[in-house]
Structures are given as C-alpha cells and as structure tokens.
Amino acid sequence: MTRKRNANRNAGAPTLADVARLAGMSEITVSRVVRNQGPIADATRTRVLAAISQLGYIPNRAAGSLASAASTLMTVLLPSLSNIVFPDVLRGIHTAITETGFQSVIGVTDYDPLIEERILLSFLAWQPAAVILAGLHHTPTARKHLEQGRFRVAELMDIDGDPVDIAVGMSHRQAGYETGRHLIERGYRRFGYAGHMLISDDRAKARYQGLCEALREAGLSLVGEMRVPGGGSTIAGRELLEKLLAAHPDLDVVIFPNDDMAMGGIFYCIHAGIVIKERLGIFGFNGLDIGQAMPLPLSTILSKRFLIGKTAAEKLLESRERPPEKTIINTGFDIIEGATA
Amino acid sequence: MTRKRNANRNAGAPTLADVARLAGMSEITVSRVVRNQGPIADATRTRVLAAISQLGYIPNRAAGSLASAASTLMTVLLPSLSNIVFPDVLRGIHTAITETGFQSVIGVTDYDPLIEERILLSFLAWQPAAVILAGLHHTPTARKHLEQGRFRVAELMDIDGDPVDIAVGMSHRQAGYETGRHLIERGYRRFGYAGHMLISDDRAKARYQGLCEALREAGLSLVGEMRVPGGGSTIAGRELLEKLLAAHPDLDVVIFPNDDMAMGGIFYCIHAGIVIKERLGIFGFNGLDIGQAMPLPLSTILSKRFLIGKTAAEKLLESRERPPEKTIINTGFDIIEGATA
C-alpha cells in the first residue's frame, strides 16, 4: 500500500496525476497543455482538456511556483486607498493584466517607507514576477532587494529621480512649476498655499517646490501658507481656506495639493460669498471627474493615473527578464483651464 | 557531486537548509522558529534568528503552501474600483489583515458573475485561506466551489439572501424602503428616479424595489424615471436630471442610486437656478465625504463600507475552519438628513 499521493490532505482535489491517468498521458504532457507550452498534438490536447474538465482540475500554483522558481503574481504596493488616485492606478494595472493570467497582490504602505519595506519583504516570499511601487524613494534595504531580485520593478507616479528598472509617471516638480507660470500669466500675484502635512508625500512636496521656483523666477513668493495635519480632505480644505484667508485677506489665488482639498476651498468661497476666479483663484491637482462636473469646473492639472498603472503593467509584462537598462516613461500631464483660476 | 540543492536556479537565495547549517540546527527547528510554532528553547531561537538575519533569509511561501496545503492568501473579488466604495471596503480589509501575515490577492469582476467565476477559479489555484466577494449572487459553478472549498467565505455588502458562510453588509431593500418613508414623511409626493443601467448591480436594484414598495404602501408611485447607460457618474447625473425634469417638470424629489450621480443632480439645480429641497429634493446613497462637505450637505444614506470590509476580514481570521453554521452580520446604515431633501 504505497498509494500515498493524494490519499490524505487534499481530500479529493484532483492533481496532474489524476488528469494524466484519466487521459492516458504522462503528467508532463498534461502540464504542457495546461500551460500552453511546447508542441502538443491536437488530438492529445483535446483528450487532456476533456479529462481536465471532467475532473474539474485546478492547477496548484504553489507547486508550480516552487518547481519553476517563478510565479504569476505581481506585487503592488500603494501608499493609500483613501484617495481615488491609487485605485485609479490599480484599475490601470488590472486592465493590463486581465487575460494575461497574472494576479496582483496588494499592499498598503500608508506613505511609510518602513512599512513599504516590511510588506515588500513579506511579499517577495511569493517569488513575484514583478513588483510595482509608488515613488522612487525607498529604504536602503528595500532598494537593495529591488535591485537584486529576480523580478522586474516599476516605480510609478514620479520620474524625478533614479529608478531601479522602470519609472512611469510625470515630473511633479514641473507640474508645480507650470502651475505657477500659468497663474502668473493670468495676472495672479498674491499666492497662497493650503496644504497638508503628509511629510512622505514626495510628489506634493515636489509640486510645492516647483511652484515656489516659478514664483521666485517672477520675483514673487508665497504670501501665506498653511497646512492641515494628515492627508487632506474636502472638509479640511474648506476649513483651511477659511483660516488662511483670515490670516491673509489679500490673497488673490490659493493652490491646493489636490482636487479634494481644492473643492473644499470652492465650497468655502460659495458659502462665504467670495467670487471665485475674479476675487480669488482656486487651483488643484489631479483632475478628478467630480471637479469637472461642478458648475464652475475646477482649474487643475490632470494626472494620468489610469494610464500610469496600465503602461507600467504592460511594460512589465513585455519581457520576463530584467531590462538591461533603465527606462523612464513620461506620461505627462495636462493643465485644465477650468473656471476657478 | 550531488550538491544539486540550490545549486542552480535560485542563485543564492538562502533556504531553510542554509539557515539550519549556519545555526547548527535541523531544518525543522528553523521552520518552527520562523512560524512561531511548537516549543523552542530560547537559546535555540536566538541562534536561529541570528542566522536568519545574517543570511537575509526570506521563507519561500510557495514551498510552505505546498507542504502544508494552505496559504496565507486572502482572495478578494470586487465588482469595480472606479467608485470609492470598493476601495473603502478594501481599506477595511487591509486594516484587519495588516500585522496578521495575511495578504490579499485582488480581482475585479466588472459586475459580471461570469468574470467572477473565472477569476475565482484561477485564484483558488493558490489555495487561499479565505475568499471575500461582493453580493450573494454567483454562478452555480462559483457557488459550488465556494461551498466545497477548504477556505472560509465572506460575502459582502448585501444580506438579503442565503450566504455560503458569512454575509456582512446591510439590507439594500430596506435602505430603499426607508428612503421612501423618509421622503414621504417630509411631504414629497411626486417622485422621480434617475438611475443607471448596471443590470448586475443587485444592490441598486434592491434599493429601487424597496423605494417602490414604500411608495406603493403610501398610495404613490414613481412619476418619472430615467436611466443612463453604464455605471453612472457625476456628469451623467447632471445630464440625466436635466432630461428627467424636461420630461417631468412637476417632480418634487429625485432619488439617485449613488452620491456621485446625486451630486451631479445638485450641480444641475445650481446651474439651472432650481431651489434645492424646497422646489426639488435630491437624495443619494453612500454618504461620501465630499457630499457632506458641500455648502448644502447631500441628503443620503451612509453605507458603512470600511466597517463591512474590516468586520468581514476579522471574522474570517477568527478561525481556520469553515464555520459550522451561517452567519449574517448586519452593519446597518444611517440616514443622513442633509440639506437637499
């Protein structure tokens, strides 16, 4: 009685061996049919497929990964899920990997490089085929693993820096700079900034710096500036603008780090009877649909989040090998004129 | 030369055997330390841990899963990522599983039971410890696998039906009904509905039916009703309300299937100079933050999406076994009075 295989734990879940027996073929042939790999005679394939569907066979990917030292998993580490921005990126990724057989394992880092490192290491245990993360800023340990691993790496959102393999995104510094230029050209001179304190949001920081640079070049500077704790919501934007204007009543334009907060600013203006654009310009970032659906469409910058996710995943799936040289893909951004600045 | 182990493919990635050799212990002892399982002498643990960190050992979970016929993966199938609702659920799930060692594999079904089935089967190949999906409505094949699998199952959002193991959510039919009652009590009589055509959005359908029931009980019925193709956005809500009012100028309240569309309705009213609440009531569903940040906070129903995700994941992690009996957890909902109805 050496019938040990499949006699105990998996309680009936059919294996390759079961399929092979039923089809009268060897295991490896069945395996080839399942993976669509190597030459298979049509008749063979048909028989195997019939056996598979008769048994309801589902391949065991743990075994497959172990044997091949590779998986079909794509590790995705996102800073947050609260803002629609990262779900949009995720949508792009899923659009690209659907039908490819790849699957995503998601981690949320809360904008913390240490959490990112911890999650990354625990996810590497699955031998992922690719790793996607946000930003170019990681702990030294994380960076080391990213550089030495047997998987491809894409860093999203930001392109101002030195990527491991592939960076897909836009220059946030430039976006901030263009925001400044755009508003100066429209005659605004007394600039305010209503931000948040997400110290690890490198992108918001880069935009802020770009903005300041544009002002400096024009002989201007921020007249007033305030920040809320945390990540910044519509409510926060609303309350913050009230405080900012109380301290600096002479501002003629206020820039927010994102559309959510900017919409809060708009709502405050409506509430307080401030004439938007003429009396006070409002400018956001992201280009959310809802901002464009408002009676006064928000003036903002469209970041191409879906495209970033989709492009990155497609690029990663192009080859199984690590790219020989680094690639930077600039998806750019669009200034949305809007009606608020 | 039979030194085959680890001589080729994994190119140096240390294994249990390497750690064991360095620590001067057997593999199984190292394994026990890694998994925090079974009795280990403190001195032993210390030595093993030192060896692990010296080598930078990362356990291979494919091997672990294969050997133990179980994984630390949690399969999550969501209908969509476009609306913040499901990312909110996902946030709740991640809040519950962070620190537990469990990891989520995400699939997006696009509200299609057939896609759900396909993704489910491909994910089962990883032998997940638990499966989370939305709604109680699945294909017969999917249902069969859910019932027979060696994993726990949670069905989210909806509780009107017969769950596989655990259902966590609210009664959408009741939410629709309460919406109707609430508005009738406030004196509204000429009801309109501005919906979408997501035929597979069972929840929206249930709310619609509950609403109609409340109207019927009061001797009323929908005066006008229109639907946009697709899932319904703020823009769509705005355009749809315009059309609906053109066809039925005498409506005194309009219900939308979600806050996004309802906000579009509000924007249309502002644009068209319609006095909200007095002349036309607007009612949504979801209780999004942004709706509450508006100058006129949206009247709506707060669905507890984060709580649903968190509760479900916690419940699933309570035990490794399938529950002996079915559980339904009603997270309820709150009517938000708002200022628009």
Add this chain to the structure above:
DNA sequence: CTGTTAGCGCATTCAA
C-alpha cells in the same frame, strides 16, 4: 511530439 528522472523548499508525522 511525448516521456523519464529528479528535484523545487518546506511542513507533517512520528520518534527520540
């Protein structure tokens, strides 16, 4: 086009 052999890295089972 198909099959044989030999592990992948770990956890279970039993023994000490």
Add this chain to the structure above:
DNA sequence: TTGAATGCGCTAACAG
C-alpha cells in the same frame, strides 16, 4: 525540546 524521513504537486532538463 529536537530531529529524520518523506512527500506536497508540479516543471526543468534532457532523451527518445
């Protein structure tokens, strides 16, 4: 408290 033997289910590398 620790260890030895064995196999989880699959695939790489060859051979035929």
